[in-house]
Amino acid sequence: MPSTSVGIISRxxxxxxxxxxxxxxxxxxxxxxxxxxxxxxxxxxxISIADATLPDMPLIYVNQAFIKMTGYSAEEVLxxxxxxxxxxxxxxxxRHAIRKAIDAGEGCTVCIKNYTKxxxxxxxxxxxxxIHDDKxxxxxxxxxxxxxxxxxxxxxxxxxQRDRLKKLNEEKNRIIGVVAHDxxxxxxxxxxxxxxxCDDLLKxxxxxxxxxxxxxxxxxxxALIDDLLxxxxxxxxxxxxxxxxxxxxxxxxxxxxxxxxxxxRKGIALKLSNEGPATWKFDKSRIEQLLDNLIGNALKFSHxxxxxxxxxxxxxxxxxxxxxxxGQGIEEAEMEKLFIPFEKTSTAPTGSESSSGLGLSICKRIxxxxxxxxxxxxxxxxxxxxxxxxxx
Numbered sequence: 257m258p259s260t261s262v263g264i265i266s267r268x269x270x271x272x273x274x275x276x277x278x279x280x281x282x283x284x285x286x287x288x289x290x291x292x293x294x295x296x297x298x299x300x301x302x303i304s305i306a307d308a309t310l311p312d313m314p315l316i317y318v319n320q321a322f323i324k325m326t327g328y329s330a331e332e333v334l335x336x337x338x339x340x341x342x343x344x345x346x347x348x349x350x351r352h353a354i355r356k357a358i359d360a361g362e363g364c365t366v367c368i369k370n371y372t373k374x375x376x377x378x379x380x381x382x383x384x385x386x387i388h389d390d391k392x393x394x395x396x397x398x399x400x401x402x403x404x405x406x407x408x409x410x411x412x413x414x415x416x417q418r419d420r421l422k423k424l425n426e427e428k429n430r431i432i433g434v435v436a437h438d439x440x441x442x443x444x445x446x447x448x449x450x451x452x453x454c455d456d457l458l459k460x461x462x463x464x465x466x467x468x469x470x471x472x473x474x475x476x477x478x479a480l481i482d483d484l485l486x487x488x489x490x491x492x493x494x495x496x497x498x499x500x501x502x503x504x505x506x507x508x509x510x511x512x513x514x515x516x517x518x519x520x521r522k523g524i525a526l527k528l529s530n531e532g533p534a535t536w537k538f539d540k541s542r543i544e545q546l547l548d549n550l551i552g553n554a555l556k557f558s559h560x561x562x563x564x565x566x567x568x569x570x571x572x573x574x575x576x577x578x579x580x581x582x583g584q585g586i587e588e589a590e591m592e593k594l595f596i597p598f599e600k601t602s603t604a605p606t607g608s609e610s611s612s613g614l615g616l617s618i619c620k621r622i623x624x625x626x627x628x629x630x631x632x633x634x635x636x637x638x639x640x641x642x643x644x645x646x647x648x
Contacts, residue, residue, distance in 0.1 A: 302326075302401030304338060308386070308394050312337045313358070316396075325380075325403055327373035338399070341370040341380070354384065361386050361394045367408060379408035431484075431598065438480055442473040449473075483614040486545075487597060490621045497539045497625045504532050508568055508577075511544060515551045522607055523560035526551070532568035536575045538626055538646055543577070546622045549615040550579040550642050556605040557640075558583035573648040578641055585636040594632060595620045619644070 302322035306313040314335045323330060326341060333340075342351065350368035357364035363385040370380045381404045387396040449466040452458060458466075489495045512528045519526040547566070554564045562582040569576045584603050586594070593599040598613040616630075619642075623630045627647050634640035 302380075302399075302403075304399045304401065305387075306338065306397045306399070308358075308361075308396055313397065322401060325372075325378070325401060326370070332373075342368065343371040343375075345369055350382075354382075357384060358397065367404065378403050378405045380404070427597075435480070435484065439477055442477045446470050446473050480614075483618060486618055487614055487621075490618070490625070495542075495625075497542065499537045499539055499626075501535050501537050502540050502543075503535055504568060505530060505534070507540065507544070508547075508566060511547050511551070512566060515548065515555070518552070518555050519564065522555060522558070524555060524558055525563040527563060527565040529565055529567040532570050532575060536646065537648070538575075539622075542622045542625070543644075543646075546619045546644060547577060547579070549619050550644075553615055553642075554579055554581035554583060554640070556607070556609045557581070557603055559606050562639075575646040575648070576643055577646070578643040580639065580641040582639040585638050585640055586632075586634040587636050591632065591634070595630075616642075 297319050299319065300321055302325045303317070303319040304315055304322055305317040307316045315333050315338055318330055318333055322333075326333070339346075339351070342348065348368055350366035353364055353366050354368075363383070365381070365383045367379055367381050369377055371377055381402040383400040385398050385400075386394055387398055389395050449470045452466050453463060486495070508528060508530055512526055516526055551564065551566065558564060558581045564579065564581045567576075567578045567580065569578070584606070586601055586603060590601040590603075593601055595617050597617045600613045620630050623644050623646070628645045631643045631645065632640065633643075
């Protein structure tokens with residue numbers, strides 16, 4: 257038993273008059289006090305005693321369980337207020353509860369975050385009780401500590417899971433609202449066009465116009481549904497990346513060729529600059545989807561008589577696929593919205609095109625599934641560059 261803790265019960269227990277006791281009784285009392293001291297030292301709970309009669313209530317006793325729990329020796333803690341165990345985390349509700357109980361001379365039970373001598377955090381369930389002398393004067397506070405880190409971490413995990421589920425439910429409701437809004441418009445117009453087509457007096461050119469409108473609206477609705485299905489499949493882990501060695505030149509030339517008609521309709525020049533390797537390994541269909549989204553996005557927000565460039569380069573073991581436009585650019589304050597599903601910036605498409613707000617979030621997920629990332633550089637009013645990095 258350490259010298260710092262010998263006879264702690266003796267020091268806190270009122271002394272009877274020795275003259276009134278015979279030697280046998282004194283011996284029995286001393287045995288009882290020694291037993292109490294031994295019990296404090298052998299308990300698995302941390303025990304500490306602070307002197308309430310001294311300034312700042314210094315510790316005057318800690319048992320072996322306290323030493324083991326905190327990593328501090330008795331010599332390192334005796335004479336100090338136990339607040340040092342909280343490290344820099346001074347603004348804890350539990351600390352305020354302890355302070356209030358001390359000021360009132362009352363006990364309390366709190367769960368407080370402490371740190372070991374090595375700086376490892378642990379959650380301490382502290383049961384603090386006042387000790388009074390035979391005249392009712394407050395003399396000491398005794399603290400019983402239990403390491404409840406596992407319990408607290410499990411409780412916080414439950415809270416985090418609950419918050420995540422709440423957030424997911426809110427996101428689900430928001431998605432349902434957006435989808436209902438974005439699909440209702442096209443289908444309402446399709447229904448109107450269909451009714452108009454039933455009119456026998458409708459002229460041929462008017463009939464063709466309505467049919468083209470129906471086809472365009474169906475394409476928009478299907479594109480939104482495809483984006484939703486892709487987002488759901490990626491989030492749920494149903495889509496797996498299957499990497500194959502891809503010949504870069506024919507791959508990117510095909511993507512430019514397929515997007516050329518849309519560029520021609522807006523009078524936009526679509527350029528290809530291929531300075532990359534001959535081959536690279538990635539999921540061909542998913543990277544094609546990613547580049548189609550980036551080029552399509554650039555076309556939506558670019559003015560006629562501007563240029564969009566798809567540039568392929570390699571730096572060390574990284575492949576870069578960059579789509580650069582001379583469009584409207586993105587305001588810095590709105591950059592964080594770009595990859596959030598259904599979030600849209602204040603920049604409007606230049607040709608009244610529709611946007612689901614899912615394309616860039618899908619691109620980010622595809623890049624991440626390849627172990628890569630998507631980078632953005634933009635200057636408002638001058639254009640943007642979306643660059644995808646794919647590791648070897």
